[in-house]
Amino acid sequence: MRGWTGKALSIPTGYRKSKGKGLMGVNILALEVSTSSAKAMIYSFEKGIRGVLSVPYKDTVNDVVSQDPEGIYQAVIECARALIERENCEIDAIGLGSTWHSVLFLDRERKPIGRIKTWASTEAAPTAGRYRKDEQLKRWFYQRTGCMVHSIYPVWKYLHAKQQGQLDPEGYLSSQPEYVFERLTGQTGVSRSIASGTGFMNIHTLEWDQEILDFAGLKVSQLAPLYELDHTAPLSQEAASKLGLKAGIPVTLPGPDGALNQVGAGAMGQGIMTMSVGTSGALRVASPVPVLPDDPSTWCYYVAEGKRLAGAATSGAGNCVEWFGKKLNLGNVSYRALDELASKVDIQDAPVFLPFLYGERCPGWEDSRTGGFVGLKPHHEIGHLHYAILEGILFNLYQCYVVLEQLMGAPREIKISGGIENSRWWLQMAADIFQREIYTSSVEHASTMGAIAVALKAIGVIKSLEEFNPSQGERIVPNESMAKVYTKRFERYMEWYYKTANRGE
Incomplete structure (x- = not known):
């Protein structure tokens, strides 16, 4: 699909109608949760990018290395609702984007323990540094996961926090994108794309790696189930009320900004x-x-x-x-x-x-x-x-x-x-x-447009992400x-x- 910009698209032949209406009537809401701000975009086949809005996080919510999970979610809601009210149009699907490598520890009731640790957090550097000195372990871990023994990855943040006694042993592992998805839909799930940046997933089999989990002392049940990027769950009644939308709208799993940038750039x-x-x-x-x-x-x-x-x-x-x-x-x-x-x-x-x-x-x-x-x-x-x-x-x-x-x-x-x-x-x-x-x-806002492409695939408007070719x-x-x-x-x-x-x- 060539020529994807902020302008309206020419309609490719052979694509189905969505929800009984023409493709020209399809509107996608993309929500991106970045390191510094929440962003919302509404895209339609008829008008292209209808509107974009960004809301910087408050200093109390974000200090780059950590984020308040509820503060992040409320910023997403505030940003999205303001844009929805401004554009006043029906939304057919919601695509989500986020950052890679964050981790959020939950207790056994799935309540957050402290703040989200972002990719920028290096507090686990001493723990990662000790393991990195073991050449055999370093190469074993890298060849299975595609990730290095480094404090950026959640597996080492988890091990560090565990050694510091900061965790509920019966609790769960989540992240910035997973928390937002769960608050929007009431369901748990993580895309294989997000999971590939955790150090817990096998890059060959694309499943949680049991040997890595055993090494970390973690159960599969403490992690969210893995799905492809275009997996969806319905927007919950609670979230729909806050956004001013109808409940049941499909919400895609969040994709990481780097992967969505690759999609949005047509690469x-x-x-x-x-x-x-x-x-x-x-x-x-x-x-x-x-x-x-x-x-x-x-x-x-x-x-x-x-x-x-x-x-x-x-x-x-x-x-x-x-x-x-x-x-x-x-x-x-x-x-x-x-x-x-x-x-x-x-x-x-x-x-x-x-x-x-x-x-x-x-x-x-x-x-x-x-x-x-x-x-x-x-x-x-x-x-x-x-x-x-x-x-x-x-x-x-x-x-x-x-x-x-x-x-x-x-x-x-x-x-x-x-x-x-x-x-x-x-x-x-x-x-x-x-x-x-x-x-x-x-393409302006390439990673956000990547989230829109994923949502379009999820509702059957496009067949493959590779067709997105600006x-x-x-x-x-x-x-x-x-x-x-x-x-x-x-x-x-x-x-x-x-x-x-x-x-x-």
């Missing part, structure tokens, strides 16, 4: 790499089989329809830019003005920034690694520092790109999305560093004259990357 086909540079960063390529190198420098998760995602993720991206803008710059200079200042610096004189303020994921998986500037000199100003941050974020992603290219070959196409699209200058830097043509997304966005062409400059800069970055390894352990 389920072979050889298409997506690059996300938002709060964190990631590179992903769909594969028909698990991709698991001997050296666990990358990860392998599940999307849907038998497709795995081979990829790499970085913990530092937009969060580093925001840290600098708010904590050091104190909001005195706008991001646009910072870009302008950074564009004028002598690149070869700029300091190096190691973007590990939130630890390291790929390729080194050193969750206790710290970040910062190196090579600072008295004449360096705010523009030099901002430049170094943007460059360091992309260098960490380029590290990962080199590994993935060795594993799977060079991608035939790279599609980029995220906050980086707000900076034309930063986009050009990405093309110059990678020395590849890079395409921006023609047109190309803007093409960013690399400046070949910058290749040598960035090669030298990357060598300097890597020199400091190795010099600062293992400092936190």
